[in-house]
Structure formats: C-alpha cells, structure tokens
Amino acid sequence: MNLHISLLSVSTLAAAVIAATAAMAQPLSPAMMGGPVAPPSSQESNNLLARLAAFDQARETTRTLAAPRYSFRLAAQHPGAAGQKISRVxxxxxxxxxxGSEAVVVTDSTGAIVSASVTDRRPGAHSLAAGAAAxxxxPADLKPKLSPQQAIIVAIRSVRAGMSKIEHRWQPVAELLLYPVVTSQRTAAAANKPEAQLNALDVQEVVQxxxxxxxVKTRMVRDRQPVYHDTIVDARTxxxxxxxxxxxxxxxxGGGTGAGTGTGNSQYNGVVALSTSPSGSQFRMLDATRGKGGRFGGMAITNADHSSMYNPDPGDVYVNTTNTWGDGKQYSGGSTTDANGQTAAVNAFWGLMNTYDTNRNVLGWQSLDGNNTAxxxxxxxxxxxxxxxxxxxxxxxFIGDGGSYFYNLGSIDVIGHxxxxxxxxxxxDLVYSGESGGLNESHSDIxxxxxxxxxxxxxxxxVIPAKGNDWMVGQEIxxxxKPLRYMVKPSLDGRSADAWSTSLKQLDVHYSxxxxxxxxxxxxxxxxxxxASDAHSKYLVKSPQAMTGIGNDKAYRIWFRALSTKxxxxxxxxVARAKALEAAQELYGVGSKEAVAVQRAYAAINVGEDIDEAK
Structure with missing residues (x-):
C-alpha cells in the first residue's frame, strides 16, 4: 500500500486567499521582505495552529483528522512581505x-492565512484520487525498542566503519520521529515511456x-577533516x-561596503572598504551595523589560528593597531595576525558584508535568518x-587557507555560497540528500x-546587476x-548533470x-x-528556440520567494518548478513574460514541457 504524497500548494483556502489570487492577475511591483519579527506569543501560535487545523479539516480526505492523532508543531517563523509572517509548521x-511532512504558511497582519504550501506525508493522508495509502x-509500531543513546551508538558505528581515530566535534543528538520510506513511481500516463524520455513530471514520490x-545527527572529525552525517535508525530493529x-x-x-571606516588589501578584489569598530586605541573586525546579537554582538571575523577541527571554537575577533588590514597575498604559513595573516580576514569580511547587503538591499532579507541575527x-x-x-x-x-587544490577559500562567491x-x-531547510539536497546546494550557488x-x-x-558574475563557482580559489562548478553547462566539470533524470537523486548533492x-x-x-553553444538546450523546442532571459534581478526575486514562502x-x-511558477505569477502576474520564462527555463532541464513565448 503506497501513499501518493501531496506536494503542490493548496488552492482551496479561505475567501481572502481567493481574493488575493484574483488581485495577482495584474503584474505587481516586487515587495521587499519586512523587518525582523518577534517570536510568536503562545496565543499567536495557538491561533495559527487552530486556523491551520480548521483548514486541514476542510480538505477532502478519507482519514479522520482528529486530535491528538494528527496535529501540528510550529518550528520556525520569519518575516514576509508587507507585514506578513511566514511560519514553518x-x-x-x-x-x-x-x-518531511510540513506546511509553509503565510499570514497577514491579522493572522489570517494568505497562502499555504503543503507537503503531506502523514499516515492515511491522500486525496480520494490518489489511490490507497500506506x-x-x-500502537505497537510506535513503541521504540532502542533508547536514543543506543540509536546514537548505531549511527556512530555506521559512520566509523573502517575509520580510525574519529572524534566528536559536536555532541550527537537523536530525535524520535515517524520516517516515511519513500520511493519514486511513474504516473499512469508515463507507464510505457522509455526511461531516457522521462520528464520530471512523469514520476511521483510515494510512501511505501x-x-x-x-x-541522529553526528558531527565528527577524522584526520583533520569534518565528518558530518545525518542517519535514520530504525527505533525497533x-x-x-x-x-x-x-x-x-x-x-x-577530491555589498556594499557600508560605512567602511577601514581599508583592506584583499586577495581577490583589490583594495576594499571595511566597516570595522574602534576598541580603545585599536580596531576590531566587528560590524555592529550589520546584524545584532549573535556570539559577538555583530558580524565578526575571528582567527581560528590553526585550531584543530576537533575544536569548534572560532577563536577571537581580529584586532589591529591600525585600520589598514592585509597585504593582498595568499597566506604563506607564518603569523596569522600580521599583514599577510590578516588577508584571509579581509577576504572574509568583505564577502560577509556584501552578502548581507545583497539580501538586505535587494530583498529586504536581513542576515541569515531574516531577523537580523549576527x-x-x-x-x-x-x-x-x-x-x-x-x-x-x-x-x-569556517574558511581554510587552501592546500593542494585551492588558494584561500574566501572568494566572494564561496562566501555568498x-x-x-x-x-x-x-x-x-531542504534535506541535504537526493533532489532536495541538490536544490539546497543550488540555492547556495545561485x-x-x-x-x-x-x-x-x-x-x-x-537591484542585482544584469552582469558582473562569472557563472562559475570557485574559479578564483x-x-x-578550473572552477568547482559551471552554471551554464554543469557537465563541463565531468560529474554534474545538465538535466533532470531518474538517476539524479543518486548523485552527490554538489552535482545534482x-x-x-x-x-x-x-x-x-x-x-x-x-x-554547439554551452547555453543550448535540446529540450527547448518551442518558439523561439533560444528562450529569453529576464535578468539576474527578477530571476533572484522569483527564486527567493519560492524558497522562502513555498x-x-x-x-x-x-515541485520546485511549480513553486517557482507560483512565485513568478504572484510577483509579475499570471501569463507574464516572467512566468513564461520560468516554465521555459525548467523545460530546458527536462522538468515540464516547453511552451511558446508570447509575441
């Protein structure tokens, strides 16, 4: 018995949602993300979960959605556009x-649900047309025979198989949960298609x-290299x-330079301005204008000073007697605090400042979490x-100085990544495995x-400029x-795929x-x-065969909206195609050239069918 997973966002929302959708028929000016949001009160959380439960009950299903069997847990909340909040449930x-079963819920200032994007993997959850459920x-199935510590031991043994001297960097943790064992299955329409002709929309994921x-999350070190694994251990066997x-x-x-009171001689970008902080008669690589709180009270660069990988302590914030830093040269192996040793810090600081400014100034997204946490x-x-x-x-x-393959790894695109x-x-929070893991890595490359x-x-x-980046990841380092990856034609690296196939999920996430x-x-x-062009796709068969791009700025806004709200x-x-299309329609209108471009861009990688561009 298999459960066909409901992966597309739900369209049967309240009347307010229908009205909002109708309003999207005309192109809209992209709205910036709002400022930091306060943690929800218990009353706000309860109201949200109650609204979601009522909406869930209204869906056409064959299961009994009665508490306490089916419920919700608010996992995170971050700002949305124009007073909205985005909740991960x-x-x-x-x-x-x-x-892997959850909802992304966008609410307005009154707490009403504006939109919901749902992946439903709960036992018994399926539409009437989807077939039989797993x-x-x-009750006996839900009683563990292993303790959390026993599961951790199993995971550690699995990771350590054949390895000597492997130690914990962070202590392992184990969470008891229900794990849907998922496989891919062809749709009925694609039952007789040759494997090589399958499109991403020809298969669906089902719970067996x-x-x-x-x-279990283990974060260990072996031979001075991090060995980080996530392991799913059967709690009964x-x-x-x-x-x-x-x-x-x-x-x-195997952005912008901000206030910029300091001067840095960087390795890859020449002389750059740095927003440092005075500390008595000295200066620190700490920027309190970008981000609040965190470990150091602002965005900071620290000196690990060759600290072992076994030690996760980042070291102390860089300090200098003058406000001129670095010599612009690759680290030579001497002092980590003299001019040559400071260059790695200059690289990192300039990259961190520009990453913060890109997302804040263009999208309104502050720091990593949207809540401006340093x-x-x-x-x-x-x-x-x-x-x-x-x-x-x-x-x-954490940034290394490089060794056999790389120079210092603090180039602007690597830090942005x-x-x-x-x-x-x-x-x-895309799971770092299979297709979701490939999308996780792709967002970082983008x-x-x-x-x-x-x-x-x-x-x-x-605005993100139309040009300026090289579309190659890590070429400078x-x-x-030879870059780590080529975005125009990924297969140029000899390992990455250019288009979707059924074998994509078997690749390392850097290549999927x-x-x-x-x-x-x-x-x-x-x-x-x-x-003959690297930018050619055999899957683009409609008119014109050379699809028209919409520019870096619009493309990034569409992608980020899909990632953060859907x-x-x-x-x-x-699903990424469906969500990116929804994002384009919300930002620029149904039938807009931007929405058409999303469909064509995904068709170009064998995800969905190609369509003609409007004349």
Missing part, C-alpha cells in the same frame, strides 16, 4: 514529527511504509534506514585546509553568483583555474544541483539556439 502523528502504524525511527553527508561545503575537493566567520581553520563550510550548530562559517546555506536552514554580481558593481542599490543551476542561468540570461524540506525538482 511540522505535521505530527500521535505526537511524533513526520519527517499502512497506518499501529512508515518506520518509527531516530533522526536498530537497522540504518538512510544516511547522508551533512557537511554543507562549497564543493568536493553571524561570524572563522579564518585560518586548521592547516592547509582545502575547504570552507557552513555549520548550522553555530550558524557560522556558504552564507546562503544559512538562509536555506532558516527557511526551507546566492553566491548574485552576491558576486552585486559586489562587483559596487555593492549598492536595490582554484590553483588550476547542476540542472537547477542551469535553469537559473537560462531564467536570468536566456539560452542559445546553436547546438519550499518545504522535501521539495524536489518537479
């Missing part, structure tokens, strides 16, 4: 979170069964159901460390490129000048991001009709 069954767990499981790498990095090795970056991590990564435990970034992981964690375009044009204004990266390039810049943690490529 998890589905629960018998008090247990159902992994077996509903019995439900497992009571522990979601101890079997490992699923496991994926959880370290969010720029790749696989973050920090630690540089000089370990020795000869050939990577950079974002860690959501501290909501901060890593910080965008923090934005994803605060919004859609964010890195848009930050690069904004920064290269001076880092001011409310590469010792052989390829099709969506290419989609975004086409959406922004358009394609080329010449089959994507759930389990969103796949087919």
């Amino acid at each position: 998890q589905h629960t069954y018998e008090g247990l979170r159902v992994f 077996a509903v767990p019995t 069964r439900y497992a009571l499981a522990y979601y 101890g079997a490992v159901i699923a496991q994926w790498h959880a370290l969010q990095t720029a790749g696989d090795a 973050t920090h970056i630690a540089v000089h991590v370990d020795r000869d460390y050939d990577n950079a990564f974002y860690d959501d435990r501290c909501k901060c970034m 890593e910080m965008s992981h923090g934005v994803t964690a605060a919004t859609a 964010g890195g490129e848009m930050v690069e375009a904004y920064a290269r044009a001076g880092g001011t204004g409310a 590469s010792r052989d000048k 991001s390829g099709p969506n990266n290419r989609m975004f390039y086409f959406l922004a810049q358009g394609s080329n009709a010449d089959p 994507f759930t943690s389990s969103t796949n490529y087919a």
Whole structure:
C-alpha cells in the first residue's frame, strides 16, 4: 500500500486567499521582505495552529483528522512581505514529527492565512484520487525498542566503519520521529515511456511504509577533516534506514561596503572598504551595523589560528593597531595576525558584508535568518585546509587557507555560497540528500553568483546587476583555474548533470544541483539556439528556440520567494518548478513574460514541457 504524497500548494483556502489570487492577475511591483519579527506569543501560535487545523479539516480526505492523532508543531517563523509572517509548521502523528511532512504558511497582519504550501506525508493522508495509502502504524509500531543513546551508538558505528581515530566535534543528538520510506513511481500516463524520455513530471514520490525511527545527527572529525552525517535508525530493529553527508561545503575537493571606516588589501578584489569598530586605541573586525546579537554582538571575523577541527571554537575577533588590514597575498604559513595573516580576514569580511547587503538591499532579507541575527566567520581553520563550510550548530562559517587544490577559500562567491546555506536552514531547510539536497546546494550557488554580481558593481542599490558574475563557482580559489562548478553547462566539470533524470537523486548533492543551476542561468540570461553553444538546450523546442532571459534581478526575486514562502524540506525538482511558477505569477502576474520564462527555463532541464513565448 503506497501513499501518493501531496506536494503542490493548496488552492482551496479561505475567501481572502481567493481574493488575493484574483488581485495577482495584474503584474505587481516586487515587495521587499519586512523587518525582523518577534517570536510568536503562545496565543499567536495557538491561533495559527487552530486556523491551520480548521483548514486541514476542510480538505477532502478519507482519514479522520482528529486530535491528538494528527496535529501540528510550529518550528520556525520569519518575516514576509508587507507585514506578513511566514511560519514553518511540522505535521505530527500521535505526537511524533513526520519527517518531511510540513506546511509553509503565510499570514497577514491579522493572522489570517494568505497562502499555504503543503507537503503531506502523514499516515492515511491522500486525496480520494490518489489511490490507497500506506499502512497506518499501529500502537505497537510506535513503541521504540532502542533508547536514543543506543540509536546514537548505531549511527556512530555506521559512520566509523573502517575509520580510525574519529572524534566528536559536536555532541550527537537523536530525535524520535515517524520516517516515511519513500520511493519514486511513474504516473499512469508515463507507464510505457522509455526511461531516457522521462520528464520530471512523469514520476511521483510515494510512501511505501512508515518506520518509527531516530533522526541522529553526528558531527565528527577524522584526520583533520569534518565528518558530518545525518542517519535514520530504525527505533525497533536498530537497522540504518538512510544516511547522508551533512557537511554543507562549497564543493568536493577530491555589498556594499557600508560605512567602511577601514581599508583592506584583499586577495581577490583589490583594495576594499571595511566597516570595522574602534576598541580603545585599536580596531576590531566587528560590524555592529550589520546584524545584532549573535556570539559577538555583530558580524565578526575571528582567527581560528590553526585550531584543530576537533575544536569548534572560532577563536577571537581580529584586532589591529591600525585600520589598514592585509597585504593582498595568499597566506604563506607564518603569523596569522600580521599583514599577510590578516588577508584571509579581509577576504572574509568583505564577502560577509556584501552578502548581507545583497539580501538586505535587494530583498529586504536581513542576515541569515531574516531577523537580523549576527553571524561570524572563522579564518585560518586548521592547516592547509582545502575547504570552507557552513555549520548550522553555530550558524557560522569556517574558511581554510587552501592546500593542494585551492588558494584561500574566501572568494566572494564561496562566501555568498556558504552564507546562503544559512538562509536555506532558516527557511526551507531542504534535506541535504537526493533532489532536495541538490536544490539546497543550488540555492547556495545561485546566492553566491548574485552576491558576486552585486559586489562587483559596487555593492549598492536595490537591484542585482544584469552582469558582473562569472557563472562559475570557485574559479578564483582554484590553483588550476578550473572552477568547482559551471552554471551554464554543469557537465563541463565531468560529474554534474545538465538535466533532470531518474538517476539524479543518486548523485552527490554538489552535482545534482547542476540542472537547477542551469535553469537559473537560462531564467536570468536566456539560452542559445546553436547546438554547439554551452547555453543550448535540446529540450527547448518551442518558439523561439533560444528562450529569453529576464535578468539576474527578477530571476533572484522569483527564486527567493519560492524558497522562502513555498519550499518545504522535501521539495524536489518537479515541485520546485511549480513553486517557482507560483512565485513568478504572484510577483509579475499570471501569463507574464516572467512566468513564461520560468516554465521555459525548467523545460530546458527536462522538468515540464516547453511552451511558446508570447509575441
């Protein structure tokens, strides 16, 4: 018995929603995200969940949606546009979170639901037309035989298999939940299609069964390298159901300058202005004008000073006797606090400032979480460390000096990439595995490129420039000048996919991001009709064969709206297309050239059918 997952946003909302949808028939001026929102009071939370429960009861289903069997849990809330709030709500069954089953709910200033985007994986949840549901767990099925500590031991043993000397960087945690075991199934219309001709819309995800499981997060280190994993352990048998790498990095090795009182000699961007803070007779790499609170009271750059990966402490904020920093050269291995050692900090500080300014000035999104909470970056991590990564435990970034493959990893697009992981964690929180993991990585690549375009044009204004980024991820940091990824034609790296296929979910997330990266390039810049061009797509068969792009700015607004107001943690490529189209229609109107461009850009990567552009 299989449950066909309801993945598209719900259209049968209250009358207010219908009226709002009708108003979207004409193009709208893109609205900026609002400022930080206060944590909801218990009354606000209860009112939201009550509204959602009433809406849920009104849906046509064959299940009994009676409390306490089916309920909701408010997981996070961040600002929306024009006084709206966006809430992330998890589905629960018998008090247990159902992994990947959730709703993104947009409410207005009165608390009324404006829109809801739902991924429903609860036991028994399906529309009457979807077919039979997976077996509903019995009371006995919901009684664990393993303790959380026993599940953690199973996960650690699984990760450590064949490894010696592996230690914890952060202590492991385990959450008991209901895990839907999901597989892909062809739609009836595509039953006899050859495999090579399948489109992303020809398959659907179905739940085969439900497992009571522990979601175990282990964050360890081996041979000076982070070994981060998420593991699903069956709570009754101890079997490992699923496991994926959880370290969010720029790749696989194997804005505006604001007030700007300091001067930095950067490695990749020449002389740059830095918004430092005075501290007695000295200056600190701490910017209290961008972000509040956090560990250091503002955006900060710290010196890890070759601290071991076993130690997650970021070190102290950089301090200097003058307000001129760095020598613009690759770190040579000496002092981490002299001019040469400061260059890594200059790279990081300028990148962090511009990432903040891009999202705030263009989208109205403040810091990583939208609530203007300050973050920090630690540089000089370990020795000869050939990577950079974002860690959501501290909501901060760690940058290596480079080694065999890279120079210092503090280029503008890499920092924009890593910080965008923090934005994803605060919004859609896309599971870092399969197609959702590819979309997670793709958002970071997109964010890195848009930050690069904004920064290269001076880092001011409310628009992403049409040009300025190179559409290559990490080209500057590469010792052989080969980028980590090519967004125009991802397969140029020899590992990434150019288009969706049924095997996409089997790739590492850095390579399954390829099709969506290419989609975004086409959406922004358009394609080329010449089959010899890297920007050509064989899937574009309508008129004109070379689709028209809508520019970086509009493309980024559409993508960010979809990510922040519509994507759930389990969103796949087919759903991403539907949500991006909804976002384009809301921002620019149904039938607009922007909405058409979204459909064509996804068609160009084998997600949906191509359509003609309006003449």
